[in-house]
Amino acid sequence: MIRRFITAIVLFFVFYAGAFGFLPAPPRRIVSLAPALTESLYVLGVGDRLKGCTTYCKKPEEAKHKEKVGTLVEINVEKVLLLKPDLVLAMEFSDRKAVEKLKNLGIRVELFPSPKDFNHLCQSFLRLGQMVGREDRAKEIVDRAKKEAAFIRQQVEREKKIKIFWQLGAKPLFAATKGYFTNDYIEYAGGINIAADAKSGIYSREEVLKRNPDVIVIVTMGIAGEREKETWQTYSSINAVKQNQIYIVDSYKYCSPTPKGFVEALKELVGFLHPSISISSEKK
Template identity: 35%
Template sequence: VRVVKDDLGYEFRLGAPPRRIISLAPNITEILFALGLGEQVSAVTRYCDFPAEAARKAKIGGLTDPDIEKIQSLEPDLVLAYRGNPLGAVRKMRELRLPVFVLDEGSKLNNLIEMISRVGRVTGREPEAEALVRRLREEMEGIKSRLRKTGAGLRAFLLLPGEGLWTCGSQSYVHDLLEQAAAVNIAAGIPRPWAPFSREGLLAEDPDVLVLLARDPRAFEEARNRLRADPRLRHLKAVRLNRLIFVDENKASRFGPRLVEVYAELARALHPECFKENSGHQPS
């Protein structure tokens, strides 16, 4: 019997491929379905809405309030937990001898590759994980090769949805996404994943472009209109010149395979000149 350690350092025994898997996070659910494990997924959180089939699975609560009794009643042979699940809940599941394997969120796009490989290993889907990893790496390399033609990176500010000016600091994978897309994150000096940014700081930095995470194009338009109506922020260069980029919040807020799509879309929006038909090979 092979033994591997999860991201909390606990040992996990690898036996027969699991037939009843419970996912405690949306990104884990996406990875499982991408590996062809949809039928083996018994239950997911109420936030697991991609792919569409995931939304039809039984629900075991949310990311921070998993229903442990419900999880136990489903008799899973694998529970995939994630950063954001309360440690107390994870401990309780271990006490109940539930087969829990915990995965931590990475701070780099490349950490996603490692996570997919680990999920493939504990689910007995290593060949499928290798194929997915190979495809994602090819797509990432295709984008990177395009971006070699660009010069100095545009100075960017990423704005999260909601009140205030929340953004990503240097410990967030979204910061790495910006850097990979040849942008300079003006909030890189903040040593946290997510943090509020002051209006004064944003006005002083006056970035070249604003990247807006939004639920859908309509929410993006509403955010853009709020910026244009703001008596101070409307003077930002990016607002005046309409250098505002829409990024799908659902895709970008989950550390899963669709992040590579976000990387491609962000790179194209920031550097369209690198993606013209006559500029070389298209990304895979």
Template identity: 30%
Template sequence: MRRMWASLLVVFLLGSGLAAQEEPAVRVTDSYGRRLLLPEYPDRVVSLAPNITETLFALGKGDLLVGRTDYCDWPAEVAGVPSVGTILQPNIERIVALEPDVVIASSHLSKEVDEKLRKLGIPVAVFNYPESFEGTYETILQVARVVGAVQKAEDLIDGIEQTVLTVMSAVSGLPRPRVYYVISYGQFGDYTAGKGTFIDTLIQIAGGVNVASDVEGWQYSAERLLEKDPDIIVCSKYYNTKEGFMKTSPYTQLTAVKEGRVFEIDNNLVDRQGPRIGEGLMALARIIHPEAFEE
């Protein structure tokens, strides 16, 4: 879709109404209640969130991506796409230079950047839904509606749902070990996934009991963790979290540390509401109940 900025055929509305007589190819309402109307499916897309980038590739539309953030690191081929900076404060000049037909973002996009882009005539769609499987499915579907890949999105969602059912069946009736998920620890503060978080839900579906479900949100304490003394501890594979955690006092007092029941997981699989969430659930279930998946 080649076009001059001075003769935009795209209308992004807060209310209703469309100047063009032809029915738009894209008609989507984003999480802010704004209507995105595009006369044609986009050829040039800038993604401002890792889960959006992953979704584009999973939909078979990675070739549309002309810009992404520093944190968009999967799949590997995304490294060849120019970065426009961070999620919170992307470089507006870089985005403009890429001449995107649409910018797709998540909740992390600042209102200031959002408004600046729209004032420059660049359509912006923000997809921010509850952290849940349903929210993940809606994100995938909304991105698919923008790029014309709804059937592929439905196939992806069917695959995730099948994985959920497979995991639930595999762990049904098994003992439910107590699990603690490490986001950060020590001098950076003790942060985990408390009650109501998506990771809390994943732990439950994977056949575990989240010991941090006694608090809401993300903040915890070393004292409370020592008191709970979980059976299994799951750490991010990045930043040497597992190695550091197992060497740091007072966590060395935990039974799971002493007995070698501290495991690593790719946190992007469980943190990002995107097409790999089923893979994340399966990875977590294999940690909690390896016996259920022995071949």
């Protein structure tokens, strides 16, 4: 009888504790090691809990003033520890040695994979929302983003398919392939990714010439993008050059988005590819 009573008490706390507010409180001191995760915290309304981030975490503006713990690939573990985090957010490209050291020191580290597509991006955002106690807000944001993205995709369905080369790097030349979420920008915007079937992202200018894209999108920042554009302009036989359809876009905006940010970037891209289409009346 006593054993049954004790078992019942244990089960009560396991299955019903959440209903009475006994679950562990959401993390209050967070360190983010990736720009996308940093911005996501602010979108979820918990930016005040962010105590530190990397030098690459520049959005929103408030993130620039947070304590800096290193770069994307090199983290100062001592600085992280001084911030006394109860949660460290990292991505698979983050400083692995630092991540393992933090784990070994008993710090809770949650690792997020690089998104493979828009849906994967949304799943990671929902997971983060759950971690920080903003699950409902995360779901609301994801649902809205998915509806808007689907509406945009529907709007461009009847348009002519445009061949696109999506350049992510210059030395070596690197292209967006089917296995990375940036490919979804192209598909949702009604384009054809000429490098979708490439085994790796490393590409050649000769192959670009052969596939003759209608549009070239260069994802980079500053002078490097302008130099790449000038280089492509010397290839006068490419349709994108003939039609003056070479665009330089913000790498931060396109490569480190939240679900909401993905839609904002997608709208910009559709504006380049299909200027006659109005997407201001997307479904709510």
